[in-house]
Amino acid sequence: MHLKEFKLEAEALFSETVYGHGFLHYGYFPDGQPEEPSLIALGEAQQVYFDHMVSHIPEDVTRILDVGSGTGANAKALMARGYQLECLCPSEQLNRMARRKLPDVNVHTLSFEDFSSDARFDMCLFAESFHYIELRSALEQAARYADKYVLIFDYFRRRHREDRGDDTRGTHAAFLETVKEMGDFEVVSDVDETGLILPTFWILDHVKNARVRPFVERLRGDLKASSGIRPFVFEKVLSRVAKRAAKPSNRHETFPQRHEYRLILLKKT
Ligand SMILES: C[S@@+](CC[C@H](N)C(=O)[O-])C[C@H]1O[C@@H](n2cnc3c(N)ncnc32)[C@H](O)[C@@H]1O
Known part of the structure; x- marks a missing residue:
C-alpha cells in the first residue's frame, strides 16, 4: 500500500469517528478564517464545502456517478436530497465504509480509468478526486458515462511538472486545452476558490x-x-x-x- 492510500484511510477513520460525517475533502470557509484553528471548525467547513458543491448541481440532474467516492459521505448526503447514486473508488477499505452507509447503492472497487458499465448518469461528480486520475482518461470516461454534466471541485497545479511521469495532478491550462481539443464539453462555470479553501x-x-x-x-x-x-x-x-x-x-x-x-x-x- 502507498503512503498516500494509507493517509487517506487514516483520515477516513478520523473523519468517521471524530466528525461522524466521513468527508475526505478540504474545508470551505466563505466567512474567512475561523476564530480558533480547531479541527472542529475544519469538520464543520467540510460540511460547508459539500453544501456549496451541491448548490452547483443543475436542476435537471437526478442520476449521479460519484467518482472517487471515499467513505460514501457525499453520496449519502446527496441521496438525502433525492439524488440517485452510484459510487466508484479503488480502495476496498473506503468502500467498506461506504457500503455500511449505503447498503442499497452500487459501490464499485476500481479506478475510474478501468470502469466499464452499461449504466449512464446525468452527471459525473469529482469531489477532490479529479487530480488522482490521468487527465485525458478522466475526461474520456466522463464523456462516456455522463449524459449531461461533469462537476469538479478539486485542485490543479499552477505549473506543469515534467518529472511526474504521468498525467495526473495536471495544470488548469492543460485541463482547459484537453476539454477544448476533445470537444465533448463546454465550460459552464469555472471559479477559482483557492482563497476560501485555504483556512x-x-x-x-x-x-x-x-x-x-x-x-x-x-x-x-x-x-x-x-x-x-x-x-x-x-x-x-x-x-x-x-x-x-x-x-x-x-x-x-x-x-x-x-x-x-x-x-x-x-x-x-
Ligand atoms: C480526497 S478523497 C475524496 C473522497 C470524497 N470524494 C470526498 O469528497 O470526501 C479522493 C478519492 O478519490 C479516490 N481515487 C483515487 N484514485 C482514483 C481513481 N484512479 N479513480 C477513481 N477514484 C480514485 C480515492 O480512493 C478517494 O476515494
Whole structure:
C-alpha cells in the first residue's frame, strides 16, 4: 500500500469517528478564517464545502456517478436530497465504509480509468478526486458515462511538472486545452476558490506545529534517553513517521503558490 492510500484511510477513520460525517475533502470557509484553528471548525467547513458543491448541481440532474467516492459521505448526503447514486473508488477499505452507509447503492472497487458499465448518469461528480486520475482518461470516461454534466471541485497545479511521469495532478491550462481539443464539453462555470479553501491549511499547520510537533519531539527525546529495547524499536520502526511528524508545516503558504482550487461545471455539447 502507498503512503498516500494509507493517509487517506487514516483520515477516513478520523473523519468517521471524530466528525461522524466521513468527508475526505478540504474545508470551505466563505466567512474567512475561523476564530480558533480547531479541527472542529475544519469538520464543520467540510460540511460547508459539500453544501456549496451541491448548490452547483443543475436542476435537471437526478442520476449521479460519484467518482472517487471515499467513505460514501457525499453520496449519502446527496441521496438525502433525492439524488440517485452510484459510487466508484479503488480502495476496498473506503468502500467498506461506504457500503455500511449505503447498503442499497452500487459501490464499485476500481479506478475510474478501468470502469466499464452499461449504466449512464446525468452527471459525473469529482469531489477532490479529479487530480488522482490521468487527465485525458478522466475526461474520456466522463464523456462516456455522463449524459449531461461533469462537476469538479478539486485542485490543479499552477505549473506543469515534467518529472511526474504521468498525467495526473495536471495544470488548469492543460485541463482547459484537453476539454477544448476533445470537444465533448463546454465550460459552464469555472471559479477559482483557492482563497476560501485555504483556512484548511491554516488549521492543519497550527495543529501540526503547535500540538503534534512538540508532542512528538518530547516523545523522541524521552525514548532516546530511556534504556532497554524501546529506543532501538523506536529508531527502527517509528523514526521515519516521527521525523515526518516533527517537521514544521507551512502548507497555508505553499499550497496557493503551487495549486489552485477550482469549482468547474462542464456541460455535454
Ligand atoms: C480526497 S478523497 C475524496 C473522497 C470524497 N470524494 C470526498 O469528497 O470526501 C479522493 C478519492 O478519490 C479516490 N481515487 C483515487 N484514485 C482514483 C481513481 N484512479 N479513480 C477513481 N477514484 C480514485 C480515492 O480512493 C478517494 O476515494
